[in-house]
Amino acid sequence: MASPATGERQRDAGRTRAEILEVSTREFAEQGFAGARVDEIAARTRTTKRMLYYYFGGKEQLYQAVLQQAYSVIRASEQTIEVDHLEPTAAIRRLAELTFDHHESHPDFIRLVSIENIHHAEHIAGLEDFAGQNSPVIELIDRILDRGLASGEFTRKVDAVDLHMLISSFCVFRVANRHTFGAIFDRDLTSPRLRKRYRQMLGDVVVGYLRAET
Amino acid sequence: MASPATGERQRDAGRTRAEILEVSTREFAEQGFAGARVDEIAARTRTTKRMLYYYFGGKEQLYQAVLQQAYSVIRASEQTIEVDHLEPTAAIRRLAELTFDHHESHPDFIRLVSIENIHHAEHIAGLEDFAGQNSPVIELIDRILDRGLASGEFTRKVDAVDLHMLISSFCVFRVANRHTFGAIFDRDLTSPRLRKRYRQMLGDVVVGYLRAET
DNA sequence: CCTAATGTACGAACCAGTGAGTTAGTTCCC
DNA sequence: GGGAACTAACTCACTGGTTCGTACATTAGG
Secondary structure (H helix, E strand, O other), rough: OOOOOOOOOOOOHHHHHHHHHHHHHHHHHHHHHHHHHHHHHOOOOOOHHHHHHHHEEEHHHHHHHHHHHHHHHHHHOOOOOOOOOOOOHHHHHHHHHHHHHHHHHOOOHHHHHHHHHHHHOHHHHOOOOOOOOOOOOHHHHHHHOOOOHHOOOOOOOOOOHHHHHHHHHHHHHHHHHHHHHHHHHHOOOOHHHHHHHHHHHHHHHHHHHHOOOO | OOOOOOOOOOOOOHHHHHHHHHHHHHHHHHHHHHHHHHHHHHHHOOOOOHHHHHHHHHHHHHHHHHHHHHHHHHHHHOOOOOOOOOHHHHHHHHHHHHHHHHHHOOHHHHHHHHHHHHHOOOOHHHHOOOOOOOOOHHHHHHHHHHHHHHHHOOOOOOHHHHHHHHHHHHHHHHHHHHHHHHHHHHOOOHHHHHHHHHHHHHHHHHHHHHOOOO
């Protein structure tokens, strides 16, 4: 009954599975689906390639498991956001900044999303908890927009998903395209100086849009 | 001397080269670098695999040639933009719309950029006409911003590259991430209805940002 | 007749996936 | 509480197909 608290078990399905997933996430994010090597993943875990097939079935299912976990991490994080106590303008600004920070600290997720889009999102199509399910952020944005319109702080009627796209596009672009953008314009988008500036800029853009005349 | 205008030559280095590049662009954009198959490219041209190596040297150099051509097409297109005759607000709006349209009609380019970012832009690093060279769009934006500030139409002092990034991020995201975004929010970002709405929205966002108080 | 351009056929490395056997850990029974 | 029986977790060695790249032969065109 009592499993040894400190002593490491030699065999631990949960730990092995988690380790495979973790290493796979890095490999897929780094190399893409076609570029990722099953042997390489296996070599970087404490187990063997045979175990990947034992637990996940194949390269593609492993990739799907990686995607599923990545998305569930994001969704969990979204659910911790709490801005209902703030005034609408401050609330939307804070939400934008939290989104910005979250993307900043999860480049692997963004790479996986890019990769999945290259594949026309065919792998997440089969996953559960995706279709139709309203994301918590959308409901959050919806509430902020309603409050802002009611109080008169916002003058433009905007769709919540559209606003989420505006925020996401800015946050994602900065991380996803930093290499080509950086090479072309000779500018490191992730330097602390620019990070701070773009974080501020995003809020200004969003608020400016919501408050514009007409 | 006179090459037969209608009668197709059997051997034509220029045509063969161009055909290989065209097919390669599609294949790389569709499958990514690692996922692309040299044999598949060869099969879809009128020539054989041997020719890819004869003209380009290898898979990687072929990919680089594809990138180089894709970027030069974009740059050429940027140079045709003419908005100096418009008032600042109309000019920046027009520029945003042209950028929007251009991305809309060049999804392959956007996919190649995504793919190249997965590879940390290591392949465009070695290419010419990239580093430092000021892009024509940036100079264009710079002029519009100057005029807008001078006339008082714009109230915010903004860096041209930053504004270009804002515009690009919105345009790129809509095309690059349409599959995952569409799957999650059950929304086809490329439907004519939404295309029109987002084209308008982008202008509103940009103008709202440039005109905001403070 | 000479060379650029092209076609054919093949090799060596790579890579996803598997068949068959082994051991750690648990459960059951006395 | 101790060992037999059982199963989940694991290792090892292998394979068949794929894929990039090339050696060598051939032909168009000037």
